[in-house]
Amino acid sequence: MYATVGDEPAVAPLTLDPALAGIAAQLMGVEGVTLWQDQALYKEAGGRETTPHQDQTFWPLGTQPLISAWIPFQDVKLDDGAMAYVPGSHRHGRLKVVDITHTTDPYDILNDPALAGISRRYVEVEAGSVIWHGGLTVHMAAANRTNRTRRVFTVVYLDANARRTQSWPVYPLDREGIKKGEVIEGLGMPRLWPTPAVPPEPPADPANETGPQHL
Numbered sequence: 001m002y003a004t005v006g007d008e009p010a011v012a013p014l015t016l017d018p019a020l021a022g023i024a025a026q027l028m029g030v031e032g033v034t035l036w037q038d039q040a041l042y043k044e045a046g047g048r049e050t051t052p053h054q055d056q057t058f059w060p061l062g063t064q065p066l067i068s069a070w071i072p073f074q075d076v077k078l079d080d081g082a083m084a085y086v087p088g089s090h091r092h093g094r095l096k097v098v099d100i101t102h103t104t105d106p107y108d109i110l111n112d113p114a115l116a117g118i119s120r121r122y123v124e125v126e127a128g129s130v131i132w133h134g135g136l137t138v139h140m141a142a143a144n145r146t147n148r149t150r151r152v153f154t155v156v157y158l159d160a161n162a163r164r165t166q167s168w169p170v171y172p173l174d175r176e177g178i179k180k181g182e183v184i185e186g187l188g189m190p191r192l193w194p195t196p197a198v199p200p201e202p203p204a205d206p207a208n209e210t211g212p213q214h215l
């Protein structure tokens with residue numbers, strides 16, 4: 001769903017980029033791709049570590065194919081807030097949800113028995129790179145120990161056949177009347193691959209929330 005492009009149309013070419021959507025389709029091994037969300041991940045100087053988590057457990061999507069492109073607008077070294085991934089963690093399905101907002105005490109997913117003996121790997125990247133992680137890959141980002149904001153943009157793609165698996169409130173799905181069991185597609189969640197004949201337009205009331213983060 002559009003989280004950013006609705007507020008800032010200048011990001012539309014990146015969020016709707018057909019090449020990225022095509023790569024997402026190939027990586028997921030699916031025929032069609034729907035936009036799930038875009039987001040600016042600007043981590044301010046001194047910003048804390050992003051707690052290790054799986055994205056997919058935040059959303060009513062079960063284990064259907066979902067993938068994120070993480071696109072740095074600057075070189076990102078460890079001290080800027082680099083991403084780290086737990087190799088092979090996606091093979092363990094949905095683990096316990098992590099409250100990355102720290103409203104409650106977050107579950108320490110790195111100590112989940114399924115991940116015993118696997119270490120995270122940090123990935124330092126150059127400006128303009130695109131790094132990808134699946135919705136079930138356990139990942140985190142380091143703290144920003146520099147004195148400048150770390151500037152990153154992310155686009156999350158979903159298999160075009162994906163259906164809503166839970167009925168707990170998610171504003172963009174509810175706004176478009178997508179009920180549990182129904183295919184996810186709508187104004188805020190347009191098809192991006194195969195490339196549509198007419199480029200999608202963001203809805204008038206963009207969703208800045210993607211739904212509960214720790215049900």
Ligand SMILES: O=C(O)CCC(=O)C(=O)O
Binds near residue numbers: 041050055070152
């Ligand atoms: O960039 C960050 O700090 C965290 C990013 C993240 O968790 C994600 O893209 O899913």
